[in-house]
Amino acid sequence: MTAAPARRLALLGGGFSTDEDGLLDDWVFGQARASRPKVCFVPTASGDAPGYIERFLDAFGPRRCEPSVLPLFRRELDDAALRSFLLAQDVVYVGGGNTANLLAVWRTHGVDRLLAEAYDRGTLLCGISAGANCWAEGSHTDSFGPLTFLPDGLGLLPGSVCPHYDSEPGRRPSYREAVATGRLPAGWALDDGVGALFTDGELAEVVTRAPGARLYRVEPDGRGEAVERAVAARPLAP
Template identity: 80%
Template sequence: MSRIALLGGGFSTDADGVLDDWVLGHARASRPNVCFVPTASGDAPAYIEKFFDAFRARDCEPSVLPLFRRESSDTALRDVLLAQDVVYVGGGNTANLLAVWRVHGVDRLLREAYAGGTLLCGISAGANCWAEGSHTDSYGPLTHLPDGLGLLPGSVCPHYDSEPGRRPSYRAAVARGALPAGWAVEDGAAGLFTDGRLTEAVTRSPGARLYRVRADGEAGAVEEAVPCRLLDG
């Protein structure tokens, strides 16, 4: 069973930690190893500190995988990633994240971890990276990025409701075939995908939604809201 969680929130944006608790609840271990991968932010120290502040207080074993000042061998890097129950990828620049991962072989190791049952998750760029393509501001203006690990079929668009231009730009990219049909995540919502299929959709705030967006010959693109279960705050 291989699983991916797309997050519209978490420790970096929400004070309540509801979505992070939801993620840990799906880990395969009662006290899971959770590795934060902050590559998309350039391994920003403040981001790493925020992760530790949030997860040291939880029933888990938190760690961080830095790549910009890497000190581990290829063997050690593989051992670290394959020992994780949860790999949590932070936000930032999706295109840069993918490039750095490929330089260090992290893309191949994450595929191996995914096949072995590690729960992969993340917010913003950390959600984009798992799909075949995504909607991103990696190059400045909002645009489509037909690149990703491809573990999740289709495309992903984060911040669907909170950043101006996201919704029409993503719909237009799907409508013209620049991106395949995919999933748009509003801030506060999250989706769990098991073997590539959506198996659970939740929200930490009433009104936040996860959408399925697909091309439609007459309408250009259509979005279908997925019913989300409201998590206890």
């Protein structure tokens, strides 16, 4: 009997859309199961913004990979072709934007189910901001304007996620309050510059391209407050 492949996903606090050095994207490449991986960018959260797609192609076109883009606002693939396309990818890289809108569009097109199937088959799922939020059971988001909690997600990663923990005013206290009050389950908060790899739902590795950037485990303390624990990260060398 063939063993089931490990199910892996990566939360990114940066990448081609925010960083010039490419260190986090290189790290993602190192997790791919193929020497020349098929890498699909999914820009749903930005409304398939053309400039975002162009930045992806500029960053990944010169790399040793087969880059592609999955647009859903002008969808071209039928259901069978969409499934075949997604299941053929080695890496699915989800961009930032509006987490709530991303989830709604994915469910309309059945992409949520296909990504769960790809995950079970060993495709590496990853993303930044909304593209990190979407994999968990809930997240901290500005999808509705002000920062708030979103008790919704694909549920592939247990708990909740908060991106931009160190860079956006209000993120830290707002997320801690959501976890402390039970509006969000305990979860993971990422500073910008951090990458976190999970295998079968368990944290496997943490890396950072920015000195001092951290991943935090945030949990309720049972007394109406939240506690956070920084996780040691391996620095990425240029």
